[in-house]
Amino acid sequence: MPFEPGAASPRSEGLEIDLRALFDNYHLLQKLVGPAQVAGVVKADAYGLGAQAVSRTLIRAGCRHLFVAHLGEALALSPALSAGVSLYVLNGLRPGTEAQAAEAGLVPVLNTLGQVAAWRDLAVSRGRPLAAVLNLDSGMTRLGLSAADLETVKRDAQIFQDLDVRYYMTHLARADVPEATSNADQVARFRRQAASLPSRPLSISNSAAALSRLAGADDLVRAGLALYGGAPVMGGRTPMRSVIRLTARVLQVRDVPAQVGVGYGLTHVTAGPTRIATIESGYADGWPRALGNRGDIFWRGRRLPIIGQISMDSMTVDATALQPDALREGDVVELIGPHQSLEAVAQAADTISYEILTRLGHRYRRTYTDRAAALTGSST
Numbered sequence: 001m002p003f004e005p006g007a008a009s010p011r012s013e014g015l016e017i018d019l020r021a022l023f024d025n026y027h028l029l030q031k032l033v034g035p036a037q038v039a040g041v042v043k044a045d046a047y048g049l050g051a052q053a054v055s056r057t058l059i060r061a062g063c064r065h066l067f068v069a070h071l072g073e074a075l076a077l078s079p080a081l082s083a084g085v086s087l088y089v090l091n092g093l094r095p096g097t098e099a100q101a102a103e104a105g106l107v108p109v110l111n112t113l114g115q116v117a118a119w120r121d122l123a124v125s126r127g128r129p130l131a132a133v134l135n136l137d138s139g140m141t142r143l144g145l146s147a148a149d150l151e152t153v154k155r156d157a158q159i160f161q162d163l164d165v166r167y168y169m170t171h172l173a174r175a176d177v178p179e180a181t182s183n184a185d186q187v188a189r190f191r192r193q194a195a196s197l198p199s200r201p202l203s204i205s206n207s208a209a210a211l212s213r214l215a216g217a218d219d220l221v222r223a224g225l226a227l228y229g230g231a232p233v234m235g236g237r238t239p240m241r242s243v244i245r246l247t248a249r250v251l252q253v254r255d256v257p258a259q260v261g262v263g264y265g266l267t268h269v270t271a272g273p274t275r276i277a278t279i280e281s282g283y284a285d286g287w288p289r290a291l292g293n294r295g296d297i298f299w300r301g302r303r304l305p306i307i308g309q310i311s312m313d314s315m316t317v318d319a320t321a322l323q324p325d326a327l328r329e330g331d332v333v334e335l336i337g338p339h340q341s342l343e344a345v346a347q348a349a350d351t352i353s354y355e356i357l358t359r360l361g362h363r364y365r366r367t368y369t370d371r372a373a374a375l376t377g378s379s380t
């Protein structure tokens, strides 16, 4: 039986992260994209799920490559990693931090000629090649070496002696829309760029590109959202298991007559007698303010519409449809779970699941479960 928020349960509310589902998702994605390797993207504290616990689980599942965005994220994570796991820094290094990164054995993604030069200077001064990834901008115009930068690199082949370039990398601007022609254009341009340089393995796909096979042959898939159970292709489904469940506590339940204003701005006025439940979840928790008078939550599978604005620490929902006394102070309701997907919340809030995920998980109590083990009583 799946766990029902609101049912008698020893679990408390907050963000529950199913590490078994994460483990299974890694295996499934690895099976789908092999022989490419799947790297785990654990930037932004693993999208709010906790970089340490997520990284440990991915490594247990066989993952040998992890990506973060910042040096600080990498330094916090690197002591926990096993030998043989590479930790990459997507945004590269700020000038002056190269020695610190080298000390920690990190692999920077080099995005600019300045980053290439600084990392190379350090390698030369230490008399050994330092590992790096070269990011080539194939058309997204965000980060990476431009066509002109690439010409500079090509004129200076010694770079490939001074640096141990592990991969050429690029990133697709529209991987979430698989049919967009820019995807094939970017892949073709990237392959031409890579072919003009000494041969190295390639890293092209994020979750969406990997699931839609946009890249053709790819050596290292950089996956975040798919591993965390999100559906990275717009409007699409995902073969992955859901990893998170978000629940919150009922703070107060009250019955009010018609014509009563609710919440900041009194933006909702009751049309008839209404039972209002106040839920301990607000925009400071990462629950989107855009869901005011728009979104829903669930209790034992019953939909409860959000009425009024979302406050900083709470929100109000319409519980009139429930039996009197059904919902009580202290009960636990579902915000994301079996009845409401992450994508449904993102869509109602007019944003993407990435933004919802990365904003959760800091104020909510995070608990880690291994649901398969908990349900079967084993730890397979």
Ligand SMILES: *Cc1c(COP(=O)(O)O)cnc(C)c1O
Binding pocket: 041, 043, 090, 171, 205, 206, 207, 208, 222, 223, 224, 225, 226, 232
């Ligand atoms: C964040 C990021 C990824 C991971 O993207 P998902 O869609 O979560 O798989 C991959 N590559 C780069 C360059 C990124 O910035």
